[in-house]
Structures are given as C-alpha cells and as structure tokens.
Amino acid sequence: MGEIYFDAPAKNFGEALPIGNGRLGAMVYGGCRGETIQLNQDSIWYGAPVDRINPDARGNLEEVRKLILSGDIGKAQELMRFAFSGTPQSERPYQPLANAELRYHGVSGEIKEYKRSLLLEDGEVQETYTYGEGTQWAKIQKTYFASYPAGVLAVHMAAEHGRISFDALLRRGRFYEHSGKMEERTVYLDGTLGEGGIAFCVGMRAQAEGGSLCVIGEHLLVRDAKEVTLYIACETSFYEKEYKNRVKEKLDVADALGYQELKKEHRDDYLALFGRVQFKLSGESEENRYAEDYFQYGRYLMISGSRPGSLPANLQGIWNDSMTPPWDSKYTININTEMNYWPVESCNLSECHLPLFEHLKRMHENGCKVAEEMYGCEGFVAHHNTDIWGDCAPQDIYPPASYWVMGGAWLCTHIWNHYLYTSDREFLKEYYPILHDAVLFFRDFLIEVQGKLVTCPSVSPENTYILESGMKGCVCAGASMDNQILRDLLQMYLKASAELEIQDDLTARADEILKQLPEISVGKYGQIMEWMEDYEEAEPGHRHISQLYALHPSHQITVDGTPELAEAASATLERRLAHGGGHTGWSRAWIVNLYARLGNGEAALQNLRELWSRSTFPNRMDNHPMGSGAVFQIDGNFGATAAIAEMFLQANEERVLLLPALPSEWAEGSIKGLAVPGGALIDLSWSDGKLLGCTIKAVQDYHGKFYYCGLCKQVSLQAGQEGSLEFPAC
Numbered sequence: 001m002g003e004i005y006f007d008a009p010a011k012n013f014g015e016a017l018p019i020g021n022g023r024l025g026a027m028v029y030g031g032c033r034g035e036t037i038q039l040n041q042d043s044i045w046y047g048a049p050v051d052r053i054n055p056d057a058r059g060n061l062e063e064v065r066k067l068i069l070s071g072d073i074g075k076a077q078e079l080m081r082f083a084f085s086g087t088p089q090s091e092r093p094y095q096p097l098a099n100a101e102l103r104y105h106g107v108s109g110e111i112k113e114y115k116r117s118l119l120l121e122d123g124e125v126q127e128t129y130t131y132g133e134g135t136q137w138a139k140i141q142k143t144y145f146a147s148y149p150a151g152v153l154a155v156h157m158a159a160e161h162g163r164i165s166f167d168a169l170l171r172r173g174r175f176y177e178h179s180g181k182m183e184e185r186t187v188y189l190d191g192t193l194g195e196g197g198i199a200f201c202v203g204m205r206a207q208a209e210g211g212s213l214c215v216i217g218e219h220l221l222v223r224d225a226k227e228v229t230l231y232i233a234c235e236t237s238f239y240e241k242e243y244k245n246r247v248k249e250k251l252d253v254a255d256a257l258g259y260q261e262l263k264k265e266h267r268d269d270y271l272a273l274f275g276r277v278q279f280k281l282s283g284e285s286e287e288n289r290y291a292e293d294y295f296q297y298g299r300y301l302m303i304s305g306s307r308p309g310s311l312p313a314n315l316q317g318i319w320n321d322s323m324t325p326p327w328d329s330k331y332t333i334n335i336n337t338e339m340n341y342w343p344v345e346s347c348n349l350s351e352c353h354l355p356l357f358e359h360l361k362r363m364h365e366n367g368c369k370v371a372e373e374m375y376g377c378e379g380f381v382a383h384h385n386t387d388i389w390g391d392c393a394p395q396d397i398y399p400p401a402s403y404w405v406m407g408g409a410w411l412c413t414h415i416w417n418h419y420l421y422t423s424d425r426e427f428l429k430e431y432y433p434i435l436h437d438a439v440l441f442f443r444d445f446l447i448e449v450q451g452k453l454v455t456c457p458s459v460s461p462e463n464t465y466i467l468e469s470g471m472k473g474c475v476c477a478g479a480s481m482d483n484q485i486l487r488d489l490l491q492m493y494l495k496a497s498a499e500l501e502i503q504d505d506l507t508a509r510a511d512e513i514l515k516q517l518p519e520i521s522v523g524k525y526g527q528i529m530e531w532m533e534d535y536e537e538a539e540p541g542h543r544h545i546s547q548l549y550a551l552h553p554s555h556q557i558t559v560d561g562t563p564e565l566a567e568a569a570s571a572t573l574e575r576r577l578a579h580g581g582g583h584t585g586w587s588r589a590w591i592v593n594l595y596a597r598l599g600n601g602e603a604a605l606q607n608l609r610e611l612w613s614r615s616t617f618p619n620r621m622d623n624h625p626m627g628s629g630a631v632f633q634i635d636g637n638f639g640a641t642a643a644i645a646e647m648f649l650q651a652n653e654e655r656v657l658l659l660p661a662l663p664s665e666w667a668e669g670s671i672k673g674l675a676v677p678g679g680a681l682i683d684l685s686w687s688d689g690k691l692l693g694c695t696i697k698a699v700q701d702y703h704g705k706f707y708y709c710g711l712c713k714q715v716s717l718q719a720g721q722e723g724s725l726e727f728p729a730c
Helices: 057-069 075-083 241-255 259-274 288-304 336-340 350-375 407-422 425-445 480-497 505-515 563-578 585-597 601-614 637-648
Strands: 003-006 017-022 025-030 034-041 098-105 110-119 124-133 136-147 154-161 164-171 179-181 186-192 199-209 212-216 217-224 225-234 278-281 447-449 452-454 623-626 629-632 647-649 656-657 669-676 680-687 690-698 702-709 710-717 722-725
Touching: 003 288, 017 110, 017 124, 017 288, 025 136, 025 154, 025 225, 034 154, 034 199, 034 225, 057 350, 124 259, 136 259, 154 241, 154 259, 164 186, 164 199, 164 225, 179 241, 186 217, 186 241, 199 212, 199 217, 199 241, 199 336, 212 480, 217 225, 217 336, 241 259, 259 288, 278 288, 288 452, 288 601, 288 637, 336 407, 336 585, 336 637, 350 425, 407 425, 425 480, 425 505, 425 647, 447 656, 480 585, 563 585, 585 601, 585 623, 601 637, 637 647, 637 669, 647 669, 690 702, 690 710, 710 722
Parallel strands: 656 702
Antiparallel strands: 003 110, 017 025, 025 034, 034 098, 098 164, 110 124, 124 136, 136 154, 154 225, 164 217, 179 186, 186 199, 199 225, 212 217, 278 669, 447 452, 623 629, 647 656, 669 680, 680 690, 690 722, 702 710
C-alpha cells in the first residue's frame, strides 16, 4: 500500500522517482555500479528581470478593436503580432541545477533482488539489492529523502556483509563557474545564470562510518565504509544575499543532527501533511490499488514541490532535466498553473497554496505597469504566462494564446477560494489589493458590444475558429471563458469587499458590470458556445475546453442549479472526445473533473483509465505528448488528484454533495480528511454504492448543507465539535 516500485534502475526520466522539499528536488534513478541523482532548485531560472512591454501596443489598441469588431480578423492579428507581442517575445526559462554523479567500486559478480521504491506514506525512496558470487554476498540499502525543516536532500547507504566505496561529484552540463573542495568532506559547484541573473551554489557533504573519506579535486572519495550519508544543499541569490554561506550552514546543521534524527524530523514534518487524508477502495483489484496510489501521489508531489517559502509549482514542478524544457517550464496561467493548485484546499493541503499567492505579489507591480503601458488602464493584468520575476507581458508570438488578458484574473480567484476554506481574515486583507486591482483593470478595459460589456482584444485559449469566408481566426471580443472568469472575479471581489466592510465607487461599478456580462449561450450542436458567435472550430477535439470553465473549476453550471446548461456541457464534452480530445494528460484530467461535476462517475472513471493508460509514465508522472516523444508536465497529476476527490465530495459556498460521481466499480470504500469551504473536514464511507457514514469535524464554527440522493441535511457545529449524518438508503 502506498508504494511505487521498479525492479531495475531507471533507464530514463519516466522511470526515475521524485523527491523534494518545496525548493530542492531530485529524480532518483538508482544504480548498483553507478548512478545519477538529477537535481533541481526552484529558483534556477536563467536571466535577470527585463521590461518586455511592447511600446506600440497602447497606440494601436483602438485600431485593433476596430478591426476585430468589423470582422477583419486577419489584419487585427497581423497588427497584434507586431504591436502587442512582448519585446523580446519570451520570458525567462527554468533550468536544472546539476547532477550528483556516483561511481561505485567493488560491486562484482551478479546483481540480485533489486528493488527501487517510492514509499508514499514515508515520503522517501528506497533502493535495495544484493551482489556477489558463490557464498560471498553483500546487501546494500539506500534511502533518499528531501527534508523541508533542514532544507537538504539526504542519501543514506548501508552495507550488510560488505563495504561501500564510491567517487561522487557535482556536474552541470553548462553555465557554471567553479567546482571543487568546499572543505574536508564537502564538494561544491557554483555559477551565475546570465548577465545580472541569479547566482547559485550547491554543496554535497559526506558522513561515513568506517573506511576513509576525502576530497581530491572536485571529487568526493569514500572507501570501505560501512555506512555513508550524503547531504546536498543549494542556495541562490534569489533567496539569500550570502547564498554560499547559507549552503555551508545548511550542511553543518544536517551534519550535526545526523541521519537518524534528520530522518525523524523529515518524517514528522511530512506525515503532518500527508497523513491528513486516507483513501481506501475495498477489494484487491490492481486498478483499485493504482487509483489509491495515484490519488495520494498527487498529494505527495504537492507536499514535495510547493511549501511555504518556495516558489509555486511550474509546468514541471521541481523535476526538470532539460536546459531547454518545453515551454521553458514556466508558469502557464491559461489553465496549467491554476490546475496545479486545484487539489490543495479540498485535499487538505491548504498551506501548500501559499507559494502561489506570494508569486501573485511579484506579478502585481509588473501587471500594473503592463495595464498602464499596453492598454492605458488602471489596475493589474497578466497574460497567459509568467516567470520567476512575475513578468506579465504577452509571451510568444502566438495568436491563439499570447494576447489573452485573463491570466491574472483567474489566479485572483484562488485568493477567495483559499479564504473560503481557511476564513483567514488577515490573509484576505493582505491580498485584497491585488483582487481590487484586477477588477480595476477590467473596469477600464471592457467595451460595449451588442449591449454587453466584453473583453477586446482577447482569445479563447488556445483555440481557433473558422469564419464564414473559410478564414481561420483566434483573436476576438468576449470569449466565453473571459465572461465566466469575470463573473467569478467580480462576485468574489464583492464578497471580499463585504467581508472587509469596504464599499466604494469600484464596488458599485463592479456590481453594474456583473449585470452587463454576456450570459452563457448554447450553440447549434447543443454545446456551450466558446465565442460570442457560434463559429465552427478548426480543431473540434482541441485540448483546451475553455468554455467549460463555468462547470469546473467554477460552479456557474451545476446539474441541480442549471440543468439545461449542464446538458449542454455534457454535449460539449462528447463533441470534444468524439474528435480526439483529451490527448494531453492535463486535458484528460480536466475532463475527469468535468464529468465528476456532471455526476457521471462512469465517464469520470473511464477517462481516468485513459489518463493512466495513455498519458502516464511508469513512475506515475503525467505524460504530455510532444512531437514524436513525450515530456513530463505536472498539471495532469494534480488535476487528476483533484478529480478523484470531486468524485466523492463536491462543495461550494452553498452546499456539499456527497458521493456525487461514484462509479459502480468503486462500490465500497472510504475517504477521510477531505476539506470543505467554511472550515470542516469530512470522512465518508460507502458500501454497495451507497453512503454508509458521513462524519463532519469542525475546524472552526461551521454551518453547512449536505445533499445526498436528493435529500438535504443542515449541520451546525462549534469549532472542535464532531457530528455525523445518516441518510436513508437510496
């Protein structure tokens, strides 16, 4: 239970096993005669911050709008390519840190009984094997983990009936300055990431029991030891002015603490988060075990890749092995970054959400500058990508995506969502100015079209429509997703304002704008329309399903509240899938969430199976097809974990739905510790497809409405109280 294992060292990234402590991550390949531990640190981004705002955008805004509204889309897109694209067109890329490379000596004869495992319930990777011949056999056990309290990676090796000898060095393929001896048991590597960019240092120290240990050149040499522990630490100028000294301090602390105490500290810290949610499906089927592990694996990756004090998870979290990763491994904020954080609140990892909000602060000032200089608007705006520096200008010269103005707005919806689960008034006060400025931008930016207030220019990420003339287009006015995000943003802003007792001209205007937003419309195929016009799509099976934002992650479309729109949402999904949709891991994960919201547990499970069979590497990491190959992209993992939770429990401010999308093949099981808005934790058990028990534990004073089989029960509990609900069988 809770184990992902291999019977051989990893041949590639898709078989390696991840560890991480928020900032520092590693992929463990394992190996008996040699191994590579691939290292990442979350602030290893190339380059200094740069002002990329195109100086010609503002002067061409009205012309672009005229061209779009007159239907001259080709000319509008051509002008935007020149006047709206960032200068330069690209933000900064994320890069790997280094590799720790080990070459073992004295490993002779046959290798037997090999196993390499990620133990989800312990937050560590273990590797065991024996080697030798005849009656002479040695057994090696290695343990790898990343400590959040100590800020280091640890690798412990123990030999039974043998000794451990190896050489180790830190190697970076390019772009570093120095390497060598830091002190008697420590080697280091340091460098800078471009002119004016981040400087970094990574150090590796050894402790050994028995044998000898020394540094020669840039190599750490261990000979004939009984046990060895390696500690790896990294620091950068992004976090610390004296970053090299900080590396030494971290290694000193780990060294003094010792392996056993370090492991205990790590385990206590990790289990305090991981142990909050338990999930069990009855029966011994392989698929059920896979489902349990896959759900918890997403929580493991979140704990390992996004902790207070770290950067938020990018496209690959802290597990990127390429100097030129796809899409620069940045923050793509037209769904991917948001999807990364879908499971944090419901799956009881609320503090893992905090790095996203810290990054919003970095974006805020830049986004205000972009709003003013590109559009002549007050407030805050971000397009479809950002980087370590919080860049908010358009990324790429790519009309289907680059000129979307809703990235910052979508991220701002996470502010209210976090508040719903935590009721943290100080948090809301701290981030209210960003929410305010996001609304302020749209107060100025929206224009009136056909009596409605809409965005212009914008796009529907990252889709293309076909005009009656046969010409293809991307830019538009009033894409459906824009209207849906705006509805959430404005409503959340007004609720936050009321909570903080703020009422002013902007709250009054926000209320007026809400009344003038276009409603969700149904098109000729019975589908939710993606644009204001019922265009044909160039790719009916497109990976983005932007027009269904209102169904998930929003609650604007619900089966019980808007049944006709829910039916249209179902038709939209069927049309996407009939034309090959869901062909990327993250898109398939979104589809699972959407079917869960529609109460269709069978379709949700079927699409989970498609995700597992077509878009998942052997190590359970999400597989994104790219050209003739595939790359890891972490959003599929997080999106799927959120979706599994949605199959058992769905909640918003108004109500909680119990077992809303339970598939027949998961007829018996339990899940404990899921969170709901308002401050309560829910334990559920079921048998024969029917609810057996529901326990509510109030974290704070809690009032909620619970629905099951068409029945509603209200709950009121004081903080610390526990209650249970029983519903008649149905």
